[in-house]
Amino acid sequence: MDDIDRGILAVIQENFPLDFDPWARVAEMLVAEAPGKVPITGDEVRRRVACMRESGVIRRIGAVLDARSLGVVTILAAAKVPEDRIDAFARTVNENPRVTHNYQRPGPYTVWFTLWGRSMGEIEKMVEDVRRQTGVDEISLFPAKKTYKIRAVFDVKNGTGDVSPGNAS
Numbered sequence: 001m002d003d004i005d006r007g008i009l010a011v012i013q014e015n016f017p018l019d020f021d022p023w024a025r026v027a028e029m030l031v032a033e034a035p036g037k038v039p040i041t042g043d044e045v046r047r048r049v050a051c052m053r054e055s056g057v058i059r060r061i062g063a064v065l066d067a068r069s070l071g072v073v074t075i076l077a078a079a080k081v082p083e084d085r086i087d088a089f090a091r092t093v094n095e096n097p098r099v100t101h102n103y104q105r106p107g108p109y110t111v112w113f114t115l116w117g118r119s120m121g122e123i124e125k126m127v128e129d130v131r132r133q134t135g136v137d138e139i140s141l142f143p144a145k146k147t148y149k150i151r152a153v154f155d156v157k158n159g160t161g162d163v164s165p166g167n168a169s
Helices: 003-015 022-033 042-055 083-094 120-134
Strands: 073-079 099-104 111-117 139-143
Touching (some): 003 042, 111 120
Antiparallel strands (some): 073 139
């Protein structure tokens, strides 16, 4: 990854342009930021973003939506999965398109995932299906009482990967 890639990441993680040709707009923003130093076209930005997606640097590009304002319920779930069954459990959980995150963690609860539904009852049914399909009974649900969202912005320009807390929202 070079300085141009880092500049692209800095722009798209916070200021992705909603434009007919967003890649050309990103190129314009980079050129404006460092006149004469970053000669880049929209096609080159598009190519570099595609390479960063293929290599896994960029997982996805998309909007972050407020579930509550859409009438959606979200839940954090934690499962006590035996070590030798974690991969199979994770595959089963990941088959559900309403699972947004799924992580293995150390401790008694070895797999944590987030899930959304139209109601708590719908979520409970989906979790019961996971229990039935995997044989893992110990799945605890942690509904949010209040949302505290801290925007994480990675300092990609300096190459440190440090996270800036940004603005609380």
